[in-house]
Amino acid sequence: MLLARDLAxxxxxxxxxxxxxxxxxxxxxAARDPEIGAxxxxxxxGAEAAAAVPGLAAAPLAGLPLAIKDVIDTRDLPTQYxxxxxxxxxxxxxxxxxxxVKRAGGLVIGKSVTTEFAFMQPAGTRNPRRLTHTPGGSSSxxxxxxxxGMVPLALGTQTGGSVIRPAAFCGVTGYKxxxxxxxxxxxxxxSWHLDTLGLFGARVCDVGFAAAAxxxxxxxxxxxxAQAPRIAVVRTARAHLAEPASHAALDAAIAAATRAGAxxxxxxxxxxxxxxxxxxxxxxxxxxxxxxADEFDLHRDRLSAVLAAYLTRAAAVTPDAYDEARRTxxxxxxxxxxxxxDYDMLLTFSAPGAAPAGFExxxxxAFNRLWTLMGTPCLNVTGCADAQGLPxxxxxxxxxxxxxxxxxxxxxxxxxxxN
Amino acid sequence: MLLARDLAxxxxxxxxxxxxxxxxxxxxxAARDPEIGAxxxxxxxGAEAAAAVPGLAAAPLAGLPLAIKDVIDTRDLPTQYxxxxxxxxxxxxxxxxxxxVKRAGGLVIGKSVTTEFAFMQPAGTRNPRRLTHTPGGSSSxxxxxxxxGMVPLALGTQTGGSVIRPAAFCGVTGYKxxxxxxxxxxxxxxSWHLDTLGLFGARVCDVGFAAAAxxxxxxxxxxxxAQAPRIAVVRTARAHLAEPASHAALDAAIAAATRAGAxxxxxxxxxxxxxxxxxxxxxxxxxxxxxxADEFDLHRDRLSAVLAAYLTRAAAVTPDAYDEARRTxxxxxxxxxxxxxDYDMLLTFSAPGAAPAGFExxxxxAFNRLWTLMGTPCLNVTGCADAQGLPxxxxxxxxxxxxxxxxxxxxxxxxxxxN
Numbered sequence: 001m002l003l004a005r006d007l008a009x010x011x012x013x014x015x016x017x018x019x020x021x022x023x024x025x026x027x028x029x030a031a032r033d034p035e036i037g038a039x040x041x042x043x044x045x046g047a048e049a050a051a052a053v054p055g056l057a058a059a060p061l062a063g064l065p066l067a068i069k070d071v072i073d074t075r076d077l078p079t080q081y082x083x084x085x086x087x088x089x090x091x092x093x094x095x096x097x098x099x100x101v102k103r104a105g106g107l108v109i110g111k112s113v114t115t116e117f118a119f120m121q122p123a124g125t126r127n128p129r130r131l132t133h134t135p136g137g138s139s140s141x142x143x144x145x146x147x148x149g150m151v152p153l154a155l156g157t158q159t160g161g162s163v164i165r166p167a168a169f170c171g172v173t174g175y176k177x178x179x180x181x182x183x184x185x186x187x188x189x190x191s192w193h194l195d196t197l198g199l200f201g202a203r204v205c206d207v208g209f210a211a212a213a214x215x216x217x218x219x220x221x222x223x224x225x226a227q228a229p230r231i232a233v234v235r236t237a238r239a240h241l242a243e244p245a246s247h248a249a250l251d252a253a254i255a256a257a258t259r260a261g262a263x264x265x266x267x268x269x270x271x272x273x274x275x276x277x278x279x280x281x282x283x284x285x286x287x288x289x290x291x292x293a294d295e296f297d298l299h300r301d302r303l304s305a306v307l308a309a310y311l312t313r314a315a316a317v318t319p320d321a322y323d324e325a326r327r328t329x330x331x332x333x334x335x336x337x338x339x340x341x342d343y344d345m346l347l348t349f350s351a352p353g354a355a356p357a358g359f360e361x362x363x364x365x366a367f368n369r370l371w372t373l374m375g376t377p378c379l380n381v382t383g384c385a386d387a388q389g390l391p392x393x394x395x396x397x398x399x400x401x402x403x404x405x406x407x408x409x410x411x412x413x414x415x416x417x418x419n
Numbered sequence: 420m421l422l423a424r425d426l427a428x429x430x431x432x433x434x435x436x437x438x439x440x441x442x443x444x445x446x447x448x449a450a451r452d453p454e455i456g457a458x459x460x461x462x463x464x465g466a467e468a469a470a471a472v473p474g475l476a477a478a479p480l481a482g483l484p485l486a487i488k489d490v491i492d493t494r495d496l497p498t499q500y501x502x503x504x505x506x507x508x509x510x511x512x513x514x515x516x517x518x519x520v521k522r523a524g525g526l527v528i529g530k531s532v533t534t535e536f537a538f539m540q541p542a543g544t545r546n547p548r549r550l551t552h553t554p555g556g557s558s559s560x561x562x563x564x565x566x567x568g569m570v571p572l573a574l575g576t577q578t579g580g581s582v583i584r585p586a587a588f589c590g591v592t593g594y595k596x597x598x599x600x601x602x603x604x605x606x607x608x609x610s611w612h613l614d615t616l617g618l619f620g621a622r623v624c625d626v627g628f629a630a631a632a633x634x635x636x637x638x639x640x641x642x643x644x645a646q647a648p649r650i651a652v653v654r655t656a657r658a659h660l661a662e663p664a665s666h667a668a669l670d671a672a673i674a675a676a677t678r679a680g681a682x683x684x685x686x687x688x689x690x691x692x693x694x695x696x697x698x699x700x701x702x703x704x705x706x707x708x709x710x711x712a713d714e715f716d717l718h719r720d721r722l723s724a725v726l727a728a729y730l731t732r733a734a735a736v737t738p739d740a741y742d743e744a745r746r747t748x749x750x751x752x753x754x755x756x757x758x759x760x761d762y763d764m765l766l767t768f769s770a771p772g773a774a775p776a777g778f779e780x781x782x783x784x785a786f787n788r789l790w791t792l793m794g795t796p797c798l799n800v801t802g803c804a805d806a807q808g809l810p811x812x813x814x815x816x817x818x819x820x821x822x823x824x825x826x827x828x829x830x831x832x833x834x835x836x837x838n
Contacts, residue, residue, distance in 0.1 A: 075713065089511055099712035183709045185608045192604065217738050290602045293518035294494065319636050323820075401742075 001172065002152035004064055004206035005222075008213075011062035018051035018063025018107065025065045025109060029150045037125045038135075038145040040070045041077045042110040050107045059105020060213035066101055067112040067145045067154035071138075072197075073186040074098055074108060081188045082114040082123055082138075085295060085302050095186025097155060097197055100214045112141030112154055115362060117292060118162055118190055121304035122359050129171055129391055133355040136166030137362030139200070143170040146200045153210050154200040155182075158372055159190045159284060161351070161365025163198035167380035168393025169355035169363060173414075175199045175207035178401050179375030181215060191287040193326070194280070194372050204379060204411040211403070219404055225415055226408040231257055232343040233266040234397075237274050241366050243353035249384035249392040253347060253413060256383075260416035264347075270339070273370070276332035280369040282325035285314035329373050333400065336374055340399040345409035350393030354386045371397050377406035383417030420591065421571035423483055423625035424641075427632075430481035437470035437482025437526065444484045444528060448569045456544045457554075457564040459489045460496050461529040469526045478524020479632035485520055486564045486573040489530040490537050490557075491616075492605040493517055500607045501533040501542055501557075504714060504721050514605025516574060516616055519633045531560030531573055534781060536711060537581055537609055540723035541778050548590055548810055552774040555585030556781030558619070562589040565619045572629050573619040574601075578609045578703060580770070580787025582617035586799035587812025588774035588782065592829075594618045594626035597820050598794030600634060610706040612745070613699070613791050623798060623830040630822070638823055644834050645827040650676055651762040652685040653816075656693050660785050662772035668803035668811040672766060672832060675802075679835035683766075689758070692789070695751035699788040701744035704733035748792050752819065755793055759818040764828035769812030773805045790816050796825035802836030 002025070010016040026044045033039055047065055050056075056063040073079050073091035080086040094102070101108060113125045118138035125140040127133040128148035135144040139156025143166035146154050156163045158176050167174025175198055182197035189195060201207040205221055212220035233254060235242065242250075258264050289296070289311060295303060296311045303311070339346075349367040356363055371378045377398040384392045396413060398406025421444070429435040445463045452458055466484055469475075475482040492498050492510035499505040513521070520527060532544045537557040544559040546552040547567035554563040558575030562585035565573050575582045577595050586593025594617055601616035608614060620626040624640055631639035652673060654661065661669075677683050708715070708730060714722060715730045722730070758765075768786040775782055790797045796817040803811045815832060817825025 086511065092505065092508055093713035096709040096712055099716055100709070103712070103716070180611070183611070183706070185611065185710045186713075189604045192599070192602070215738060287602070290515040290519070291604045293515055293522070294512035294605075297518055297522070319634060 004152035061106035136169035161368025168350035171391030279325035354390035423571035480525035555588035580784025587769035590810030675835035698744035765816035773809035
């Protein structure tokens with residue numbers, strides 16, 4: 001994989017030029033993407049032209065190429081949201097986060113494959129770790145592009161589990177920052193209280209570096225890690241959905257963290273927090289019914305069967321049920337804040353197991369939805385694998401708004417698992 | 420003015436047909452809009468065609484024609500956001516709220532004039548109450564179209580004071596519902612924590628009826644009004660910005676409410692709430708810089724001078740200042756919630772005075788920004804005028820999420836002022 005932070009330092013020092021890095025990415029894409037299918041659109045020439053701008057290496061992203069999930073508007077590249085309905089669509093303006101990328105000196109090298117409107121219909125991308133397996137979704141292409149070394153960084157989005165799950169399946173670091181840390185303006189909305197932009201990179205320090213460069217926030221942790229963090233392990237009420245490989249990965253993470261000096265304790269999540277897991281689909285359904293109303297009302301026949309059926313069901317959620325779900329979520333957020341008085345981080349599953357074989361499903365967001373609704377920073381940490389050698393991730397959940405601490409916690413665990 | 424709720428009952432009963440109502444609106448538009456300039460685009464033929472659909476009168480909006488502020492995407496009508504940059508722009512999809520209008524049996528008869536990206540540059544619309552005066556902004560066309568009897572209902576948006584202020588200047592009811600009651604998906608974003616969709620109609624019961632029809636919520640108050648509400652009058656720390664006409668209107672409202680049985684008390688807003696007024700521009704600046712990044716980065720020369728200068732300043736707001744402003748807002752919201760234990764509604768100014776003469780400014784949002792940031796339901800209540808006969812509004816502020824109670828409070832005051 002390409003190491004974003006190290007490459008940025010090489011670019012800044014002049015030992016590497018943005019043009020050469022684009023060429024390296026383009027070569028890897030040419031070699032590997034025909035079998036992986038991570039890209040919905042490419043703009044190598046555009047990235048080359050942008051790479052030639054003098055002084056680029058002094059910018060925060062230093063000329064690093066990025067893949068942008070194709071639910072995010074780009075004025076220079078087609079934006080199809082994973083749907084034939086938008087074949088050839090060219091938005092009038094870049095999404096806010098795309099402007100952040102360009103303002104920071106990042107190069108948009110292509111649009112990465114998304115499932116249809118970031119929902120559940122698989123989109124054909126293959127997992128670079130095993131081509132017979134799904135890369136997960138809905139940020140399928142973003143995770144796969146980083147895993148295959150085609151780009152050092154990629155932008156994705158998570159409404160259920162669409163950053164952490166594909167990161168886990170592809171063996172890359174996925175980072176879902178605190179809700180609204182990255183602006184969603186110009187992203188195709190599915191659920192405005194859930195849609196969260198996130199980042200994919202090789203290591204924890206790479207996604208932290210990228211988030212710092214995009215937002216100007218103090219998130220570039222470099223070599224630092226958390227010191228002796230207090231870790232609460234939460235297998236959650238859905239622990240039975242986790243396969244042995246995921247339990248084994250969590251056990252390995254616990255052992256590694258303990259060896260590295262962490263104070264680790266297994267706890268049951270308070271009922272008020274667990275209750276919010278069931279509130280997530282209510283909120284997503286109610287808002288999805290409105291956010292995709294145009295497509296559903298006017299072009300139902302051109303939606304996938306799974307999405308059309310979902311939106312049909314979603315229309316039945318009442319305002320009262322929605323309001324109650326929002327209240328449940330609010331109570332859970334407050335209770336979760338209390339929990340962080342005693343713990344620096346939560347440690348849980350990233351996904352039920354390793355990437356499922358085949359392409360019938362992109363996997364389950366069962367271990368992600370609650371944290372999306374909580375708005376907390378989450379990271380998939382790499383370093384574990386199942387008996388077949390497929391990556392299995394573990395997930396760090398940090399405190400709302402404390403993203404630097406979450407990154408440092410994740411870096412602690414990443415290092416512990418590597419030792 | 421056209422009375423939306425009464426017309427809907429006439430349509431439902433069959434005494435009036437949707438086609439005849441469209442024709443009536445079209446006649447008024449033809450007669451009055453050349454001098455008022457409320458519409459950026461019209462689709463009389465489209466409204467006529469939609470009006471002919473059998474069974475329409477049984478739908479919640481019963482075939483009522485609406486004007487849609489031109490910062491809201493419509494697939495069948497040009498959407499220019501008040502900017503030459505988007506001349507002829509046709510969005511790929513209807514905004515969510517436009518689908519709500521159509522699902523509810525409303526007819527989109529045209530796009531109402533907005534100031535450029537809903538900011539401060541006046542857009543040329545004249546005030547139907549006095550053609551030499553501004554109608555206010557940024558929902559200039561929506562307020563003017565209702566005031567002139569061209570449509571019974573119009574959709575607008577408020578980020579600072581863009582619903583309540585033009586409603587006050589034009590002598591119509593403006594209703595800013597609780598934040599996110601109406602979905603902003605497909606609205607041109609200025610500030611995602613502030614942008615709020617709202618409604619214009621003749622009376623309080625008309626906007627309540629429309630909100631109920633659009634959302635399925637229990638907001639159709641009919642003839643009901645609040646019983647003996649406990650009213651806190653808040654002139655705020657900005658009382659010196661209110662002209663004698665606005666103080667006189669507030670005094671008249673206090674007297675009328677007292678006569679009608681309300682318990683009225685003048686109070687000073689707690690400091691924690693007042694502090695949030697200064698947080699509003701910090702949040703708007705920080706988010707505006709990102710939301711309009713494409714237009715600012717790539718087409719600065721085609722923005723108005725006032726917007727270009729604003730966005731230049733806005734870029735200087737730091738993430739730390741933004742985070743602090745958000746915390747200030749959160750504390751204020753909690754404190755404001757406490758206040759509603761003792762009062763049913765707040766009563767304050769809608770604007771510093773009546774509509775200013777001329778078209779150099781759309782007026783000041785000084786009495787609106789705080790409540791936009793608080794996310795509370797607000798209504799401009801009509802019934803007062805200055806010495807020259809220009810309308811002067813007073814504003815009702817209700818409790819977050821308690822929109823029915825806010826509507827009933829506003830209806831109480833509306834009736835008290837009419838008696």
